[in-house]
Amino acid sequence: MIVVTKAERLNTAPVGIIVEDENGAKAKAKLYASHTRENVEKGSFFVANIIKDxxxxxxxxxxxxxxxYFESLDPPVIKGSLAYCEFEAKLKGLFADLRLLNGKIIRNELRAVNRGFNAVIEALVHATRxxxxxxxxxxxxxxxxxxIIEKCGGEREMEAMDIIKERTGIY
Ligand SMILES: Cc1cc2nc3c(=O)[nH]c(=O)nc-3n(C[C@H](O)[C@H](O)[C@H](O)COP(=O)(O)O)c2cc1C
Incomplete structure (x- = not known):
């Protein structure tokens, strides 16, 4: 998911939200040193957007x-977002304990598995490290x-790959 937090300005970052009980309101996220983590430390809101782009x-x-890039700023909803969840976030060591406060499904869209999209996500995880x-x-x-992106990706995946190339220097 893309997590939106705020200090002086809005911050957006892909973060994995770990849900152990899908019927409960609790979740957690491992937060390494980042602006997202800093913003949580300063008491920012924590709004996760489900994005397919x-x-x-x-x-x-x-x-x-x-x-x-936002269709709403309060709550912060990224254009094209399928849903958003607002959490209360409390840091506990490396993790942030999350409690669902509210959320909304905005678009009920079907999406087939796309290896190109999945490969972009994998590449980004590796690239940010x-x-x-x-x-x-x-x-x-x-x-x-x-x-995989070249074989299975569409236009948006190719554009995402170009950003990865530029930012990593791996062409
Ligand atoms: C799919 C994906 C999932 C990620 N999950 C996490 C995560 O769970 N925790 C984390 O600290 N960083 C995670 N990252 C890395 C952050 O997104 C990355 O470090 C980012 O630059 C942090 O931005 P910020 O400094 O603006 O918060 C993930 C990256 C990707 C692409």
Whole structure:
């Protein structure tokens, strides 16, 4: 999901929300050092958006979405978002304990599995780590993802891949 937090301005970042009981209101997220974590420390709201656009993931992974990417600012809902969930977030060590406050399904859309989209997500996970440690093993994994994106991805996946290439320097 794309998590929106706020300090002086809106911050957007892909974050994995871990749900152990799908009927409960509790969840958690592992938050490494990031602006998202800093904002939670300062008491920001924590709104997760369910997004199906690979380009939004790619932009949010390295930069922040500007306000024109939002269809609403209160609550912060990214254009095209399928749903949003607002959580209360309390840091506990590496994790943030989350409690669902409210949320809404905005679009009920069907989506088939797309290997290109999935490969963008995998590549982005590796890429956000790679830019910090330049691990050659990650470079190998990112290149494997490129092959799948090229074979199975559409236009948005290709654009997302271009951002990954630019930001990692792995062409
Ligand atoms: C699909 C995906 C999932 C991610 N999940 C997490 C996560 O659960 N926790 C985390 O700290 N970083 C996660 N990241 C990495 C952050 O998105 C990345 O470090 C980002 O640059 C943080 O942005 P920020 O400094 O604006 O908060 C994930 C990245 C991707 C692409």
């Amino acid at each position: 690979p380009l939004i993931f790619a932009i949010s992974a390295f930069d922040d979405l500007s306000e024109e 790679y830019v910090k440690n330049r691990d050659p093993e990650l470079e190998k994994k990112i290149r494997e993802c490129y092959e």
